[in-house]
Amino acid sequence: MFFRRRARADREFREAQREGFALLQQLAQEPSPFETVQAEAPAPDGLDSEAVVSDYPPVELRAPSRQDVDGFMMRWGQPLVIDEEVRTCPQCGAYRDWIVFCMRDDSVWLRCRAGHETKESSLDAAWYNRNSGPVDRYHPTLEEGLRHLGH
Numbered sequence: 001m002f003f004r005r006r007a008r009a010d011r012e013f014r015e016a017q018r019e020g021f022a023l024l025q026q027l028a029q030e031p032s033p034f035e036t037v038q039a040e041a042p043a044p045d046g047l048d049s050e051a052v053v054s055d056y057p058p059v060e061l062r063a064p065s066r067q068d069v070d071g072f073m074m075r076w077g078q079p080l081v082i083d084e085e086v087r088t089c090p091q092c093g094a095y096r097d098w099i100v101f102c103m104r105d106d107s108v109w110l111r112c113r114a115g116h117e118t119k120e121s122s123l124d125a126a127w128y129n130r131n132s133g134p135v136d137r138y139h140p141t142l143e144e145g146l147r148h149l150g151h
């Protein structure tokens with residue numbers, strides 16, 4: 001019975017310890033007024049945040065936010081009609097199966113199946129956001145993104 005009693009004593013000790021920890025964690029999680037103010041402050045815009053986040057780990061170790069990534073990409077299988085005009089690749093004449101990029105500078109680029117990339121100046125980030133789904137995947141390189149999208 002020695003072992004059993006000892007085990008129970010250990011268990012009781014651990015339970016007491018756990019309760020103590022839980023209380024400590026609860027206290028630690030209660031935000032101080034200062035932290036609350038920080039959380040509600042508006043996020044700095046893209047350029048300023050570069051300097052602010054410089055102490056963070058490298059980009060590839062972080063979950064990407066809009067300012068971190070080089071751009072967004074989506075597949076656009078249908079012909080792309082802008083102002084009632086079907087866009088074609090100026091180099092090979094392709095008119096569908098695009099990859100559409102939205103870059104950091106809000107420019108939108110079309111990439112045809114053959115890999116020709118053309119800036120589409122009549123489209124912008126607002127158009128891209130209206131037409132793309134939520135971001136569900138982060139590609140560390142452009143090549144991986146293209147592979148994922150079937151190009």
Ligand SMILES: [Zn+2]
Nearest residue numbers: 089092112116
């Ligand atoms: Zn092309």
